Amino acid sequence: MSRLPFLVLVLLSACTPVPGQPEPAPSRSADACPHGVEYDVLAQEAAMGLRVLSLRATNCGAEAVELNGYPSVTVLDAERAPLLVAVGQGSFGISAVTAFDAPPQPVVVGPGESARTGLLWRNTYTDVSAPPAVGEHLEIAVAAGRPAQVYTPLDEHRHPVTLDLGSTGKVGVMPWTAMTP
Template identity: 30%
Template sequence: MDRRLWVGLAGALLLVTGCGTESAVGGIPERTPPPSEHSVPTPRPTPTPPPRTCPSTGASISVGQVDAALGHRAVVIKLTNCHSGVLTVNGYPDVTLLDAKRRPMKVTVTHGLSYMAIDPGPTKLRLRKGESALAAVSWSNTVEAGEDKAAGTYLSIARSTRDKPVVWPVDTDIGTTAKITLTAWCLTFPT
């Protein structure tokens, strides 16, 4: 078949089939109606962080943004002494992963090194008023074939198991790993 004839047939076929969301009814183009406001999904409300307060323990906890790298994720927990006395911090934070209904999820919590953070190991820290300690919570978004993915919505965090936790909204897409890793409290992260 002649090349010019082939190009002409392909062009004609493209014109006949057309594209877009218009159709001709009785020779008049008709647009597809936009979806009604009732069919537009409403966005899920974003959980809000707890208000900044100074609890009776003097350990005010806040959580940073999720950092991501190659399927790995981490957040930094910051504990600040908001009382006038010295606050002692030692070991690892107490962290529980919660679902959207704030129920604890079944995950393994380990202490140590992760792809996102180096664990300095437990050290006794004495924080004066306004001083802070840091810890990291890390996880991987690994998905194994045939297994259900999991994601948490909140982290329940306390200085230690003896303190009352605060609940922070943190999307944790833990895939199928069912594992989070914690570093110990430190003044600065090792490099």
């Protein structure tokens, strides 16, 4: 008679939580927030070729972060290589969008608090000599010269959100704005 089924049963029961006892809360390691900021998608809008991706940056560090101006953003392809895309402040001549063209204001983001920014682009494909540009990842930092991290935008269902730039080659960036709790 083999002892393997008995051993498997013992190992599985050792990994199963006891009913009625609370599971221990996951502990946050120092590596869980290496840049002090975590990003997530707030919303995405698409109308008549104009695209807006709203992003939230949450301070996951222990000290307040002051944001003044625009995040530093590089659009990356599926292999995480930079796309030949111009990234500019405000609406960047893409379309007149008030929130993107508002002057930057200093925003202090305490631990656990968040600020908002956004990306604006057009999905227009007029140059058939090259394939359309599609961004799948962003290299993003809270400001130029600050540590950057690669972020893959995901929607509320955890599906990737792409920047379908077509052949336009331009992305506008909204200044940081405060978020009310």
